[in-house]
Amino acid sequence: xxxxxxxxxxxxxxxxxxxxxxxxxxxxxxxxxxxxxxxxxxxxxxxxxxxxxxxxxxxxxxxxxxxxxxxxxxxxxxxxxxxxxxxxxxxxxxxxxxxxxxxxxxxxxxxxxxxxxxxxxxxxxxxxxxxxxxxxxxxxxxxxxxxxxxxxxxxxxxxxxxxxxxxxxxxxxxxxxxxxxxxxxxxxxxxxxxxxxxxxxxxxxxxxxxxxxxxxxxxxxxxxxxxxxxxxxxxxxxxxxxxxxxxxxxxxxxxxxxxxxxxxxxxxxxxxxxxxxxxxxxxxxxxxxxxxxxxxxxxxxxxxxxxxxxxxxxxxxxxxxxxxxxxxxxxxxxxxxxxxxxxxxxxxxxxxxxxxxxxxxxxxxxxxxxxxxxxxxxxxxxxxxxxxxxxxxxxxxxxxxxxxxxxxxxxxxxxxxxxxxxxxxxxxxxxxxxxxxxxxxxxxxxxxxxxxxxxxxxxxxxxxxxxxxxxxxxxxxxxxxxxxxxxxxxxxxxxxxxxxxxxxxxxxxxxxxx
Amino acid sequence: xxxxxxxxxxxxxxxxxxxxxxxxxxxxxxxxxxxxxxxxxxxxxxxxxxxxxxxxxxxxxxxxxxxxxxxxxxxxxxxxxxxxxxxxxxxxxxxxxxxxxxxxxxxxxxxxxxxxxxxxxxxxxxxxxxxxxxxxxxxxxxxxxxxxxxxxxxxxxxxxxxxxxxxxxx
Numbered sequence: 001x002x003x004x005x006x007x008x009x010x011x012x013x014x015x016x017x018x019x020x021x022x023x024x025x026x027x028x029x030x031x032x033x034x035x036x037x038x039x040x041x042x043x044x045x046x047x048x049x050x051x052x053x054x055x056x057x058x059x060x061x062x063x064x065x066x067x068x069x070x071x072x073x074x075x076x077x078x079x080x081x082x083x084x085x086x087x088x089x090x091x092x093x094x095x096x097x098x099x100x101x102x103x104x105x106x107x108x109x110x111x112x113x114x115x116x117x118x119x120x121x122x123x124x125x126x127x128x129x130x131x132x133x134x135x136x137x138x139x140x141x142x143x144x145x146x147x148x149x150x151x152x153x154x155x156x157x158x159x160x161x162x163x164x165x166x167x168x169x170x171x172x173x174x175x176x177x178x179x180x181x182x183x184x185x186x187x188x189x190x191x192x193x194x195x196x197x198x199x200x201x202x203x204x205x206x207x208x209x210x211x212x213x214x215x216x217x218x219x220x221x222x223x224x225x226x227x228x229x230x231x232x233x234x235x236x237x238x239x240x241x242x243x244x245x246x247x248x249x250x251x252x253x254x255x256x257x258x259x260x261x262x263x264x265x266x267x268x269x270x271x272x273x274x275x276x277x278x279x280x281x282x283x284x285x286x287x288x289x290x291x292x293x294x295x296x297x298x299x300x301x302x303x304x305x306x307x308x309x310x311x312x313x314x315x316x317x318x319x320x321x322x323x324x325x326x327x328x329x330x331x332x333x334x335x336x337x338x339x340x341x342x343x344x345x346x347x348x349x350x351x352x353x354x355x356x357x358x359x360x361x362x363x364x365x366x367x368x369x370x371x372x373x374x375x376x377x378x379x380x381x382x383x384x385x386x387x388x389x390x391x392x393x394x395x396x397x398x399x400x401x402x403x404x405x406x407x408x409x410x411x412x413x414x415x416x417x418x419x420x421x422x423x424x425x426x427x428x429x430x431x432x433x434x435x436x437x438x439x440x441x442x443x444x445x446x447x448x449x450x451x452x453x454x455x456x457x458x459x460x461x462x463x464x465x466x467x468x469x470x471x472x473x474x475x476x477x478x479x480x481x482x483x484x485x486x487x488x489x490x491x492x493x494x495x496x497x498x499x500x501x502x503x504x505x506x507x508x509x510x511x512x513x514x
Numbered sequence: 515x516x517x518x519x520x521x522x523x524x525x526x527x528x529x530x531x532x533x534x535x536x537x538x539x540x541x542x543x544x545x546x547x548x549x550x551x552x553x554x555x556x557x558x559x560x561x562x563x564x565x566x567x568x569x570x571x572x573x574x575x576x577x578x579x580x581x582x583x584x585x586x587x588x589x590x591x592x593x594x595x596x597x598x599x600x601x602x603x604x605x606x607x608x609x610x611x612x613x614x615x616x617x618x619x620x621x622x623x624x625x626x627x628x629x630x631x632x633x634x635x636x637x638x639x640x641x642x643x644x645x646x647x648x649x650x651x652x653x654x655x656x657x658x659x660x661x662x663x664x665x666x667x668x669x670x671x672x673x674x675x676x677x678x679x680x681x682x683x684x
Contacts, residue, residue, distance in 0.1 A: 017531070019527065020524060020527030020528050020530070020531055021524075021527075021528055021531070022524065025528075083543065084536075084539050084540075084543065087539045087542070087543050088535070088539055091535070091538065091539070142550065152628075152630070158619070158628070159619070159628045159630075160563060160628050162561070162630050163561045163562070163563070163628070163630060166559060166561045166670075166672050166674075215528060215532060216532070218532075219532035219533075219535060219536050220536070222536065223536040223539065223540055226540075227540050229543075237670070238669065238670055238672075239668045239669055239670060240550055240551050240556075240557045240668055240669075240670055241550055241551075241668075242549065242550055242551045242552075242553070242668055243547055243548070243549050243550065244547060244548055244550060245544035245545060245547045246544075246547070246548055247542070247543050247544065248542040248543075248545075249539075249542055249543065255548050258550075
């Protein structure tokens with residue numbers, strides 16, 4: 001099967017991290033939370049640095065020198081942590097964007113998160129730029145003049161900002177304004193923008209796994225001790241620095257000003273921003289039909305509301321006069337059409353209405369629970385051999401029909417999370433020797449929580465649970481992407497061998513009983 | 515691939531990954547360096563604000579015209595707000611380094627013109643000549659300046675304009 005080269009490159013990187021970190025600590029699965037963790041480091045170190053920092057033109061440089069050299073063991077380390085964690089954020093945010101783009105998680109219903117995410121990157125860069133001003137060294141001078149030139153080129157500004165940076169013109173008032181922006185204004189705006197960015201997802205996590213956080217912190221601390229952040233010579237507005245070691249994560253736009261006009265630099269920056277923002281529509285992606293609530297079969301239990309990864313379901317007071325207090329409502333504009341809600345609905349029980357169409361409280365028009373039950377029955381009937389295995393797979397992982405053979409049949413679902421646990425029990429009861437479920441790689445569900453909820457339901461940790469009567473030895477869950485066919489086949493063969501042993505053991509025990 | 519039994523190997527691989535991550539940060543946080551000026555270069559900067567002369571002179575109103583105005587708006591002169599564009603030419607050793615006609619900003623074109631130019635020049639001795647025309651009512655340049663200058667490497671030669679003193683080098 002053809003996988004686009006960008007996605008293949010991403011999956012290769014992901015595989016490498018899975019080998020070294022495992023799926024629980026894989027940093028690519030925690031780029032958002034890792035960025036939050038880095039923000040914590042930046043915040044704490046920033047508060048510490050604020051104490052000895054002198055917020056004036058005359059005192060800023062000296063105070064930063066004191067921080068760096070006199071108190072190198074505490075404030076100096078904090079300064080380095082502050083800088084390197086800020087640099088790390090740019091990497092994690094860019095990787096986050098690359099991941100979402102490579103795995104096609106930026107289009108369709110996800111447009112909102114993508115579009116609101118792009119300005120966050122610029123706000124982070126702006127925050128870093130004002131941070132560099134505060135050192136008031138030659139680099140700060142270079143950044144200040146470059147920024148002022150860019151600002152002056154905008155029609156919104158009177159065009160006089162650059163003149164602040166000629167000898168004798170710069171005042172403490174302007175410096176304090178930048179300090180205020182860096183310490184308070186920009187961080188508050190960034191927090192607000194991040195809040196908007198995650199508005200359309202539920203169960204937002206902000207803390208990475210402890211192991212990943214500890215590892216990242218130790219690495220940053222080691223770098224801070226090995227290569228402490230240093231200043232350039234103090235700013236002198238009557239001279240021009242001849243050579244500068246710039247931070248390319250934040251200041252990459254400034255060298256362009258040596259070759260281009262301010263207007264051309266703005267055009268490039270705005271064009272990149274616009275291109276990034278319209279990516280969700282290049283080309284547009286049509287989501288499947290949205291989830292539909294059937295109040296006749298909904299008791300308002302709220303399990304779908306709790307499981308929806310995109311906050312597309314809410315609970316409200318009953319409107320149909322039924323004896324239940326509440327009912328659920330789907331908000332189509334936010335619905336990902338993943339079907340996880342159908343898998344969470346207790347009414348999605350194939351043992352119900354065995355002779356008639358199975359109706360459930362919340363269902364997907366493109367693949368109803370009734371159709372899933374029918375397909376399961378048909379697949380089991382078609383199975384032939386000693387070990388009849390039914391494989392449920394999702395649309396975003398390996399196409400399970402590629403594993404079909406006489407004794408193995410695959411059924412494709414929208415997401416593995418839409419599989420009601422009772423359907424597994426149903427398949428085993430109807431004659432399958434084993435049921436395998438494969439979806440996206442563990443912790444990397446296309447719909448965020450599908451395979452996680454599935455595992456928790458099977459383990460009895462989340463409702464609706466897989467009942468105790470379902471033989472766990474005959475159930476196998478494997479997370480894998482479309483490039484993991486070999487690994488899935490390896491697991492499938494091992495599962496098949498296990499089932500042969502189980503079948504033989506069952507025959508022996510039934511012989512003994514006879 | 516590596517289960518719990520291979521924890522040491524997994525930690526080793528993690529350390530390797532963290533090292534790559536930190537190496538990336540360490541390198542791009544300061545490198546590659548950029549050269550702003552060559553060893554023998556300096557910078558000349560023209561930076562000042564200047565209001566051009568009125569485009570049209572003030573006109574004395576006649577009694578008839580004054581009588582037509584409401585009493586609280588009767589001023590003896592009518593002064594159109596629009597200012598002249600400011601034309602500046604700067605040359606170094608006979609070579610033009612800056613030549614612009616700057617329109618006054620504002621809805622009524624009555625604002626102060628912002629002049630900012632910064633360019634690299636070779637350090638050493640030069641002959642600097644600056645001319646400014648700030649009135650459309652006068653022929654030719656209204657302000658001129660000529661001076662032999664010596665600029666040291668990496669220094670900024672700042673040219674300012676003071677309405678009383680004319681062009682000033684700082």
